[in-house]
Amino acid sequence: MKLTRRDFLRSSLLAGGYFFLTPNRLEAKVIPRSKWQAGYAQMEKEGKLGQRVKQAYAIFERCQLCPRKCGVNRLKGEKGFCRAPARVVVYSAHPHFGEEEPITGQKGSGTIFISNCNLRCVFCQNWPIAHEGQGKEISDEEFAGLMLEMQRIGCHNINIVTPTHVMPNILSAVQIACRKGLRLPLFYNTSGYERVEILKILDGIVDIYKPDMKFMDGALAEKYSSGARDYPEVAQKAILEMHRQVGVLKSDEDGISLRGLLIRHLVMPNRIAGTEKFVKWVAGNLPRNTYVNIMAQYRVEYKAYEYPEIARGITTQEFLEAIDWAKTNGLINLDSKSMAMYKIYHRSRSG
DSSP, rough: OOOOOOHHHHHHHTTTEEEEEEESSEOBBOGGGGGOOOOOHHHTTTHHHHHHHHHHHGGGEEEEETTTOOOOOOOGGGOOOOOOOEEEEEEEEEEEEOHHHHHHHOOEEEEEEEOOOOOOTOOTHHHOOOOOOOOOOEHHHHHHHHHHHHHHHHSEEEEEESOOGGHHEEEEEHHHHTTTTTTEEEEEESSOOOHEEEEEEETTTOEEEBBBBBSOOHHHHHHHTTTTTHHHHHHHHHHHHHHHHHBOOOTTTSEEEEEEEEEEOOOOOOGOOHHHHHHHHHHHHOOOTTEEEEEEOOOTTGGGGGGGGGOOOOOHHHHHHHHHHHHHTTTOOBBBBHHHHHHHHHHHHHH
């Protein structure tokens, strides 16, 4: 049976393939692992990583790590909006199998959940961690030990969840771990509420970025994310900077991500997240093979029940229209799990 270009593309996407566009064709984007090196390892070799650690730690004296720019001296114990101390607070560290397929692989993503948050959404699904700050305060040396343990047990990457407010600790721990043999991709898993100026400190250090793009409307971001009215503009600028640094997602021969950008977007009830506007923005500002995960996992958590318009799960139709918008706008590297779910929902509706 002859395999059409459309069938090839569909099967490759479902298998977790990655592509880049040239003017006339679509090609697989693969980096042989033997030729790959973690960005932070190269920075350390060049003697630049320590400089970035010092630059980052200086920000703690008048903290402006995130767009809220609280200006508190965290080195003296002052706390800003995120309520985080100067030492990192870790909730858990373990192999995680719920990430996107090219991140999870067969052995899991070495995920370290950081407590506290600079956004604190009313529908937060990890609210005991993000809002209440549950976890254990540890030193940068202990943080480095967690990274090395994730590598020892075979995880594919070091996945730092909610990293923004502890970026200096991450850089310090990475340097310590690198000197002890850490070589896995560094994965920055963020809400997207990031300052471009801060992201530039990470240039050449972070291998994989995965920002959320939660809202496209500032008034709704203000309502549901603790007054962050500037979220859409800030997150869009941040994503463009992340893409400038690492480009589209690239994998090794086994389909495991080594470098690049993934974007997550959570479909919300009553089109609160602005999904149609989101996919149009991606299609107009990034390569159309940018890896995008349009998620159906919204559930009513934390204080969401206080807001009637988001006090329910999404409908099948809301998810189907979200994927349809993405396809209509030409996005060609949608998450395989989401696409499989789309097909199941579509068949059930058609039947």
